[in-house]
Amino acid sequence: MYGISLGGDAAWLRPLEPWRAEEFLAHIDRGREFIGRWTGLSDAVVDLASSRAFLLSYAEKAAADAGALHGIWLDGTLVGGVMLRTMDTAQGTAEAGCWLEPGAVGRGLVTRAAGVLIDWAVEERGIHRVEWQVAAANEPSIAVARRLGMRRDGVLRESYLRRGQRHDIEIWSVLAPQWRAGRRES
Numbered sequence: 394m395y396g397i398s399l400g401g402d403a404a405w406l407r408p409l410e411p412w413r414a415e416e417f418l419a420h421i422d423r424g425r426e427f428i429g430r431w432t433g434l435s436d437a438v439v440d441l442a443s444s445r446a447f448l449l450s451y452a453e454k455a456a457a458d459a460g461a462l463h464g465i466w467l468d469g470t471l472v473g474g475v476m477l478r479t480m481d482t483a484q485g486t487a488e489a490g491c492w493l494e495p496g497a498v499g500r501g502l503v504t505r506a507a508g509v510l511i512d513w514a515v516e517e518r519g520i521h522r523v524e525w526q527v528a529a530a531n532e533p534s535i536a537v538a539r540r541l542g543m544r545r546d547g548v549l550r551e552s553y554l555r556r557g558q559r560h561d562i563e564i565w566s567v568l569a570p571q572w573r574a575g576r577r578e579s
């Protein structure tokens with residue numbers, strides 16, 4: 394199994410594959426309410442079968458070169474993840490996303506992990522535009538988009554229904570030339 398170090402705090406980024414379904418379910422259970430505030434992940438993964446099905450759907454996306462899913466491990470425990478929800482290499486576009494359980498917040502893990510994934514998408518897969526869609530009230534995720542050098546493209550008003558409430562969605566993006574320029578500066 395391979396992994397990419399996310400820095401000196403024993404954090405690693407690794408593929409999140411179907412054989413990890415039990416570990417993934419335990420992780421979602423630990424952070425279910427926190428994760429569920431902004432994403433449907435906690436509603437989609439409720440038992441071992443749905444955990445395996447979710448991971449399998451991303452394994453199929455990866456095999457079709459249409460997405461990617463990686464987990465973030467801290468001190469050997471799965472605490473979150475980053476993904477390319479969509480990836481269209483012909484169009485050169487992708488949509489990145491993330492989640493994290495509460496005990497791992499505030500360490501920069503998502504920013505570092507998303508940076509690795511975006512770098513791979515741009516440099517290895519030729520993606521020109523990476524989007525980050527986030528509920529307008531989700532300040533921590535907006536802060537990640539900013540730290541990644543993304544720019545806010547606009548707002549889709551009341552476009553996302555989550556737990557009976559409509560949310561505005563902000564669209565942030567980074568283009569390959571911006572990404573590369575930002576990497577040279579850091």
